[in-house]
Amino acid sequence: MGTKLGKIITGEESPSTAEFLFVIDNPIVKKGQYVEVNSSGQKFFGYVSEITKSNRYFERPESVAEYERNGSMNEKFPSDSWEYSVAAVKLLGSFKDGAFIRAFIPPSPGSDVHDAEPEMLKRFLGFEDDGLLLGDIEHHDVKARVSMTRLFQKHVAILAMSGAGKSYLMSVILEELLDRPKEKGRVAVIVVDIHGEYIGFRHDARYGGATKIVDGSEITVPLKKISPSSLQEWLPNLSPVQREVLSDALIGLRIGRRESGDRYYSMKDLAEAIEASDKTDDAKSKKALKRALGSIKALKFITAKEENPKMIADVKPGHLLILDFSTIDDLRKKQILVSLFARKLFKLRKKGKVPPFVLVVEEAHNFAREKAEASEAISKSVIETIAREGRKFGASLCLISQRPVNLSTTALSQCNTHIILRVTNPNDLEHIQMSAEGIDSRIAKSITSLKVGEAILVGEAVNYPTFVKIRKRKSEKRERGKPLHEQAIEFENSQKKKDEGVEAFL
Ligand SMILES: Nc1ncnc2c1ncn2[C@@H]1O[C@H](COP(=O)(O)OP(=O)(O)O)[C@@H](O)[C@H]1O
Ligand SMILES: [Mg+2]
Secondary structure, three states: OOOOEEEOOOOOOEEEEEEEOOOOOOOOOOOOEEEEEEOOEEEEEEEEEEEEEEEEHHHOOOHHHHHHHOOOOOHHHHHHHHHEEEEEEEEEEEEEOOOEOOOOOOOOOOOOOOOHHHHHHHHOOOOOOOOOEEEOOOOOOEEEEEEEHHHHHOOOEEOOOOOOHHHHHHHHHHHHHHHHHHOOOOOOOEEOOOOOOOOHHHHHOOHHHEEEEEEHHEEEEHHHHHHHHHHHOOOOOOOHHHHHHHHHHHHHHHHHHHHHHOOOHHHHHHHHHHOOOOOEEEEHHHHHHHHHHHHHHOOOOOOOOOEEOHHHHHOOOOOOEEEEEOOOOOOHHHHHHHHHHHHHHHHHHOOOOOOOOEEEEHHHHHHOOOOOOHHHHHOOHHHHHHHHHHHHHHHHEEEOOOOHHOHHHHHHHHHEEEEOOOOOHHHHHHHHHHOOOOOOHHHHHHHHOOOOOOOEEEEEEOOOOOEEEOOOOOOOOOOOOOOOOHHHHHHHHHHHHHHHHHHHHH
């Protein structure tokens, strides 16, 4: 049992199986603190939901006003010693015969209330000694060590406004995943890094060896590796006839080349095959199809021969593969690459050819948008597919977003753990509340007052919504691009040189 905090008193409708009041005799009691009570042969667990103070001397306005007119109440009476603090506790359950259950009877008035013991609290919240160390919980000496399996068995959403600490938290999670020893089970981690925020891992003394960065602008995919259905996904506005022509031409190339022994073919070959196709004689339609293909060609990642790099080779247990997309401007290209890679990853996972993995998608609302036009929904279907089917195969998603309202509800609803950091926008808050079970109005309210680096964990990974102060990261932080002040200095220096050049010339 932890330190004694007070004694249960009788309230109007308490103690009940939902709540009780206790009069505080220890000043360490804080709102949000977990407490335990031994009563009726079981151990009750709850948290302090509110603290109120009372003082008999100040109950009646007319007498307080009268006494104050002729001096001070506090001088005339021992009023200070009549101040009491009463804590309201919400019961979370009870511990009986080695298991946590709901409370079926209330604890008795007069029972002592104690600070929750760290060991019990750990078990109550569902932390594990070899779990991922995310940070500390409030008011107690308990580390938030979340079971990797419970967190990533299904999928995770990290939601918060911009600047609240999502990417920082993700870095902490990456460190924990990379630090895991083989015996405890290691997953492969792939990060779709939109802003080049994770590249520091490659340069870090501790994690660099296990990290590989792929520059998105250098990725090339041979046309022969691209299926007709992929091309159709990227060109959603094609007519049924155009689709048929396209897939016929592509399949024709594949078979023809295989027979002739030359396995390679280019976008130019495809355009020619379309031209020659007898599936339609509508020249206009063919031309429009070629133009559409031209827009894919312009993204400059389809080649005739080389696949560069062979990313799948870097999907290894305990390793981190960073797809640095900060070098790509075009959203469609990013979506196409995510779609291609995620499909391949999932397919190989189903065949057992790659290890169980966690695919982290930053700015997930851009890759699985709720109300996207077809041309902007390219990677949505694969993300939704993994969201729905991934858990059976150890294919886990970690979706990070500052615009949860725009994130596919199909994908979001499959995220069984939500980690929520600061959110102030009421629309986002409402959306988060609807999409995550277990967020009651108390928790929703506290989300708006979270500080940077403070999070609430809800769902599968914990037994009860838990406040966590995210720990400091161990890895080096390094970002693509220069900080603003360096850019400004560089600009002024270059201006100065120009001026000097002009002066010298004159
Ligand atoms: N747990 C934390 N501890 C210390 N600083 C943090 C923490 N979380 C975030 N920060 C600070 O806040 C800044 C913004 O965090 P970031 O993760 O980039 O936000 P987001 O990805 O949500 O936009 C970071 O540069 C970092 O300095
Ligand atoms: Mg971020």
